[in-house]
Amino acid sequence: GAGVSQSPRYKVTKRGQDVALRCDPISGHVSLYWYRQALGQGPEFLTYFNYEAQQDKSGLPNDRFSAERPEGSISTLTIQRTEQRDSAMYRCASSLVTSGTDTQYFGPGTRLTVL
Amino acid sequence: GQQLNQSPQSMFIQEGEDVSMNCTSSSIFNTWLWYKQDPGEGPVLLIALYKAGELTSNGRLTAQFGITRKDSFLNISASIPSDVGIYFCAGRWGSNYKLTFGKGTLLTVNP
Numbered sequence: 001g002a003g004v005s006q007s008p009r010y011k012v013t014k015r016g017q018d019v020a021l022r023c024d025p026i027s028g029h030v031s032l033y034w035y036r037q038a039l040g041q042g043p044e045f046l047t048y049f050n051y052e053a054q055q056d057k058s059g060l061p062n063d064r065f066s067a068e069r070p071e072g073s074i075s076t077l078t079i080q081r082t083e084q085r086d087s088a089m090y091r092c093a094s095s096l097v098t099s100g101t102d103t104q105y106f107g108p109g110t111r112l113t114v115l
Numbered sequence: 116g117q118q119l120n121q122s123p124q125s126m127f128i129q130e131g132e133d134v135s136m137n138c139t140s141s142s143i144f145n146t147w148l149w150y151k152q153d154p155g156e157g158p159v160l161l162i163a164l165y166k167a168g169e170l171t172s173n174g175r176l177t178a179q180f181g182i183t184r185k186d187s188f189l190n191i192s193a194s195i196p197s198d199v200g201i202y203f204c205a206g207r208w209g210s211n212y213k214l215t216f217g218k219g220t221l222l223t224v225n226p
Contacts, residue, residue, distance in 0.1 A: 004157070031212065042119075042203045042216025043158065056213075091157055095212075104214065106150075106157030 002026075004107035006092050012113045013082055021077045021110045025094030032075050033104060034067055037089040043106075049075060082114045121204050121217030128194055129225050136220045137188040138204030146207040147180050147187035148214065153200045161202075162189070194224050 005024045013019050025032050031050055035043035046059040051072040060066070064082075069075040079086055089111050093104040121138045128134060138147070146165055150158035162173050164180035164187060171178055177190045187206075191198055204217040 033212070041218050042121075042205070043214070044216070045213045048212055059213075093157070103160050103163070104212075106159070108155060108157050 004092055004094050004105055006090075006107040006110050008110060009108065010111045010113075012115065014115050015082060015084060017082055018078065018080045019082055019112060021079075021090050021112070023075045023077070023092030023094075023107060025073065025075070025092070026096075026105055028096065029094035029105075030072075030097050031095045031102070031104075032069055033093040033095075034075070034077050035091045035093065035106075037091055037109070039088075043091055046077070079112075082112075084114045087112055087114045119204060119206060119215055119217040121220055123220060124218070125221040125223070127223045127225065130194060130196060132194055134191040134194055134198075134222060135188060136202060136204075136222075137186060138206075138217050139186045140206055140215075141185075142208075143184040144206035144208055144215075145184070147178070148205040148207070149176075149178050149187070149189045150203040150205060150216075151200050152203060152219070158203055191222075194222075196224050196226050198222060199224050 007022045033048050034046040037043045047057040047067045048055050049069040052069050064080045067077045089109045091109040093106045095102040095104045118141050148163050149161045152158045162178040167184050168182045169180040175192045201219040201221050203219045205214040
């Protein structure tokens with residue numbers, strides 16, 4: 001596609017439910033990143049993939065959060081047993097390669113609300 | 116960890132005015148980036164800076180990489196209504212892929 005797409009755009013769930021957030025990066029982009037953005041804050045790094053390999057998951061808050069990118073393209077961020085504090089905008093970004101100068105292109109995000 | 120202080124938090128200006136915002140860091144970055152986020156959209160890169168002291172322009176936008184490598188500023192000249200949005204600074208160390216973002220500056224332009 002023309003840009004990074006994410007689905008769903010909005011997700012409302014009840015506390016304790018599992019949710020799966022999907023990211024479809026720009027075609028051909030090797031690197032994929034997940035960020036979380038709280039209201040009034042900038043995006044905060046969660047995890048990063050190079051092709052299908054999860055290279056860094058140091059930003060994942062706890063073991064309820066996991067991510068995968070099995071074929072090196074689409075990625076899924078899964079949150080198990082959601083809690084109200086998980087409510088935030090979850091953004092995905094992709095870049096052509098991994099380098100200190102490569103541009104990360106962001107998707108529109110998934111707004112998660114946990115009731 | 117690295118933290119970015121971005122100021123001001125918000126600005127309300129008249130169309131045609133110039134705008135300045137800045138970012139300071141508790142530690143050194145090798146790359147400074149400025150993004151703009153429109154409502155309902157993800158951040159879009161405006162300007163990237165890779166060397167201390169570098170001054171780069173993109174149309175009416177000018178950004179500079181501070182010589183201490185711990186700060187950066189963004190200027191917008193002759194603001195127009197479509198400049199409205201949230202502006203984020205972001206820093207990156209070396210070839211590290213991780214971006215550290217500021218909290219953003221909300222810009223409102225009154226026509």
